[in-house]
Amino acid sequence: MKKFSEFKTRLKIAKKKANKNSFTNNKKNTSSLGKALKLSTEMVAAVMVGSIMGFILDSWFDSKPWLTIIFFFVGAASGILNVIRSAKQMQEN
Amino acid sequence: MSTNPMHQFNVYRIGPEISLGKIDISFTNASLFMMISALAIIGVFFIGTKRKSIIPTKIQLLTELSYALVSKMINDTAGSKAKPYFPFIFSLFMFVLFCNMLGMLPYTFTVTSHIIVTFALAAAIFIGVTIIGFVNHGMGYLKLFIPSGVPIFLLPLIVIIEVISYLSRPVSLSVRLFANMMAGHTMLKVFGGFVISLGLIGGWLPLSFTVALTGLEILIAFLQAYVFAILTCIYLNDALNLNH
Numbered sequence: 001m002k003k004f005s006e007f008k009t010r011l012k013i014a015k016k017k018a019n020k021n022s023f024t025n026n027k028k029n030t031s032s033l034g035k036a037l038k039l040s041t042e043m044v045a046a047v048m049v050g051s052i053m054g055f056i057l058d059s060w061f062d063s064k065p066w067l068t069i070i071f072f073f074v075g076a077a078s079g080i081l082n083v084i085r086s087a088k089q090m091q092e093n
Numbered sequence: 094m095s096t097n098p099m100h101q102f103n104v105y106r107i108g109p110e111i112s113l114g115k116i117d118i119s120f121t122n123a124s125l126f127m128m129i130s131a132l133a134i135i136g137v138f139f140i141g142t143k144r145k146s147i148i149p150t151k152i153q154l155l156t157e158l159s160y161a162l163v164s165k166m167i168n169d170t171a172g173s174k175a176k177p178y179f180p181f182i183f184s185l186f187m188f189v190l191f192c193n194m195l196g197m198l199p200y201t202f203t204v205t206s207h208i209i210v211t212f213a214l215a216a217a218i219f220i221g222v223t224i225i226g227f228v229n230h231g232m233g234y235l236k237l238f239i240p241s242g243v244p245i246f247l248l249p250l251i252v253i254i255e256v257i258s259y260l261s262r263p264v265s266l267s268v269r270l271f272a273n274m275m276a277g278h279t280m281l282k283v284f285g286g287f288v289i290s291l292g293l294i295g296g297w298l299p300l301s302f303t304v305a306l307t308g309l310e311i312l313i314a315f316l317q318a319y320v321f322a323i324l325t326c327i328y329l330n331d332a333l334n335l336n337h
Contacts (some may be wrong), residue, residue: 038269038320038324041265041268041269041272042261042265044265044268045261045262045264045265045268046257046258046261046265048261048264048268049257049260049261049264050257050261053257053260071257074250074253074254074257075257075261077254078254078255078257078258078261079258079261081254081255081258082258082261082265089327
């Protein structure tokens with residue numbers, strides 16, 4: 001009977017070790033690389049969408065470069081907002 | 094073989110030319126590889142779930158692990174309300190993953206290295222999530238564009254910024270996947286070309302680079318599929334639980 005209880009505690013310790021080492025460590029690495037890749041495109045996409053929106057509005061209102069220029073900067077602002085937001089989200093998790 | 098590193102991304106027609114009105118819907122190599130990856134998913138899951146043994150075989154383990162991965166991801170990011178959307182996110186994840194992974198085999202075509210494919214996926218997700226948001230919250234979903242605690246004279250500017258940030262979601266989702274896949278495959282091809290041109294004497298260094306890059310590309314192929322699915326979950330979370 002003694003041997004059985006000893007085995008039980010040993011199994012518990014081994015399980016704890018296995019959980020600690022292999023799984024969590026590996027997962028953290030992959031997801032942080034994913035986060036890095038995520039942040040870089042977030043900024044570019046917003047600037048692109050802003051500029052394209054400005055360009056379309058320009059051809060609607062016939063006000064050639066001005067709305068494109070304004071929406072480029074608004075797009076850059078929203079890109080920064082996006083990056084800050086996703087960075088905040090990463091810190092919470 | 095062509096030494097042009099962009100040659101691998103050429104889309105060409107297989108079989109006869111089919112057109113629907115003015116739209117060309119012929120069967121191309123891109124559609125072939127999409128079909129192959131869809132069939133591969135069905136095949137793997139058919140074999141994996143056929144014999145449900147307690148001690149799983151390798152394929153059964155693969156299917157069970159992928160199920161657990163996606164189910165945990167949805168629970169962690171979008172909560173229990175997103176459970177009905179599990180089949181969609183799971184098939185999306187598997188499709189992107191299989192397309193990426195099939196592209197890593199020699200002589201294959203990487204479907205996800207074309208922006209039209211990734212943008213179509215992202216646009217479908219974007220439209221779907223927007224509809225889900227409006228169905229769940231009605232016009233209250235527009236509150237997403239009005240953050241709380243903003244002075245009234247700043248509101249027009251903030252709303253424009255928020256709208257652009259919302260519209261940039263599908264763009265960033267699709268550009269990320271497409272750019273990663275295309276850059277990786279071009280880089281592999283360029284280094285492969287160096288091996289040939291440097292010959293037996295100097296070719297070993299780029300060859301070792303190619304081997305290392307192939308490992309990295311496999312990691313990225315998995316990671317991009319994972320990121321694609323997890324961002325879908327995050328957008329779904331915004332649509333289901335409005336918290337601003």
